Amino acid sequence: MGRMTRRRFLGVMGVGAACGLGVAAGLLDRRWWEREVAVGSPRPTPSPPTRWSTEAEYYTPVLEEGTLNCASCHGGVEPPLPVAYCHTPHTGTYVRCNLCPHGCFIAEGERGQCRARENQGGRLFSVVYGNPCAVHVDPIEKKPFYHFLPTAAAFSLATAGCNLRCLYCQNWQISQFPPEETRNADLPPEEVVRYAQMTNAPVIAYTYSEPVVFYEYMLTTARLAREAGLLNVVISAGFINPEPLRELCAAVDAIKIDLKGYDEEFYREVCGAELGPVLEAIRIIYESGTHLEIVNLVVPTLNDDLNQLRALSRWVARDLSPDVPLHFTRFHPQYKLTNLPPTPVESLEKARAIALEEGVRFVYVGNVPGHPANTTYCPVCRRPIVVRQGFAVREYHLQGGACAYCGESIPGVWWPGEPEGEPVEVAPGPPDQ
Numbered sequence: 001m002g003r004m005t006r007r008r009f010l011g012v013m014g015v016g017a018a019c020g021l022g023v024a025a026g027l028l029d030r031r032w033w034e035r036e037v038a039v040g041s042p043r044p045t046p047s048p049p050t051r052w053s054t055e056a057e058y059y060t061p062v063l064e065e066g067t068l069n070c071a072s073c074h075g076g077v078e079p080p081l082p083v084a085y086c087h088t089p090h091t092g093t094y095v096r097c098n099l100c101p102h103g104c105f106i107a108e109g110e111r112g113q114c115r116a117r118e119n120q121g122g123r124l125f126s127v128v129y130g131n132p133c134a135v136h137v138d139p140i141e142k143k144p145f146y147h148f149l150p151t152a153a154a155f156s157l158a159t160a161g162c163n164l165r166c167l168y169c170q171n172w173q174i175s176q177f178p179p180e181e182t183r184n185a186d187l188p189p190e191e192v193v194r195y196a197q198m199t200n201a202p203v204i205a206y207t208y209s210e211p212v213v214f215y216e217y218m219l220t221t222a223r224l225a226r227e228a229g230l231l232n233v234v235i236s237a238g239f240i241n242p243e244p245l246r247e248l249c250a251a252v253d254a255i256k257i258d259l260k261g262y263d264e265e266f267y268r269e270v271c272g273a274e275l276g277p278v279l280e281a282i283r284i285i286y287e288s289g290t291h292l293e294i295v296n297l298v299v300p301t302l303n304d305d306l307n308q309l310r311a312l313s314r315w316v317a318r319d320l321s322p323d324v325p326l327h328f329t330r331f332h333p334q335y336k337l338t339n340l341p342p343t344p345v346e347s348l349e350k351a352r353a354i355a356l357e358e359g360v361r362f363v364y365v366g367n368v369p370g371h372p373a374n375t376t377y378c379p380v381c382r383r384p385i386v387v388r389q390g391f392a393v394r395e396y397h398l399q400g401g402a403c404a405y406c407g408e409s410i411p412g413v414w415w416p417g418e419p420e421g422e423p424v425e426v427a428p429g430p431p432d433q
């Protein structure tokens with residue numbers, strides 16, 4: 001197959017199609033497609049693991065029957081729980097996954113909460129390796145990254161599964177299903193890099209569902225991509241343990257964290273996760289020097305309390321840095337929260353005003369195309385320096401990372417001169433969380 005332009009690639013991909021094999025299959029040349037036999041078809045539990053399985057990193061193997069006791073799962077509970085409390089009989093071999101704070105104990109043949117990691121014979125396997133269910137080329141602004149190579153095309157992919165359960169998930173059709181129930185492509189890491197190069201995308205984005213659950217696939221791809229001169233960005237909810245996160249930070253160039261709210265109960269009841277580990281993850285990313293942006297999707301009545309938004313903004317400005325870009329984005333009724341209205345634009349504007357009051361220097365309103373707060377303003381001379389319209393950049397007044405008007409240094413990863421990205425002429429892929 002000859003060199004493919006991005007325009008031709010997008011034509012093959014089926015521009016604007018929903019995520020799924022119809023899109024992903026566009027990546028595959030005919031020869032490859034013919035030898036592909038099981039893409040997207042349900043398949044039995046991997047025993048031995050399938051070609052899309054690889055041994056997981058970060059787990060404690062083989063907790064033999066007899067070595068488990070109540071404290072193994074319910075450690076620290078006082079008074080000790082009676083044996084009858086246990087929800088499953090502890091027979092066979094268990095493994096404990098240490099990738100995310102859920103710390104799933106997984107019985108033989110079972111999977112963790114994310115549906116993407118499975119215990120086979122006392123070893124834990126990722127079962128989504130090289131098997132994405134969504135592949136698109138998106139503008140980097142869609143992620144959103146506003147301080148990272150404006151206009152760059154991002155070769156974006158996701159697999160099935162997620163370790164959260166957000167009731168308003170924008171991508172529940174892929175995040176809340178195991179890989180047997182999504183339509184997938186066969187795209188090993190070296191092919192991801194090859195297709196990113198063929199489409200002239202300087203960036204690979206791990207996004208859409210939750211990249212934590214395809215950690216091994218992401219990490220291997222990111223390392224290969226870096227060797228090939230490409231950049232890597234991650235769009236995540238940040239529910240990951242410190243050790244794997246530090247390893248990830250060393251392999252990628254930017255991470256956007258979806259900070260769901262600033263309230264434990266909201267995290268627990270609406271998202272099926274915990275706030276504390278996410279804040280810790282954000283702090284680790286910031287301290288690693290990896291470029292960081294934070295998004296808070298404001299959901300009417302659930303996380304739009306102004307005191308909560310003030311506390312979130314204050315935490316960003318004081319515990320991290322006033323220079324971390326903060327985006328307040330608009331909720332649209334989705335999944336299990338179709339009873340709620342879209343976020344009023346005034347709520348987002350109030351959130352932005354509060355964050356600016358608290359000292360955050362770059363605060364954006366998202367999912368509201370054409371809003372003045374899509375623009376980056378110089379915090380010193382107040383002039384617009386990156387003007388966006390939807391996912392496009394209309395004006396760019398930065399020179400080597402400094403305001404072209406007053407010379408103030410603007411935090412981020414910028415082009416040395418004019419933006420070098422080609423316009424991405426495509427109805428973009430699924431929402432990036």
Ligand code: SF4
Pocket residue numbers: 097098099100101102103104111112113114115116117163212213
């Ligand atoms: S990554 Fe998946 S299997 Fe591992 S602890 Fe988290 S939810 Fe459980």
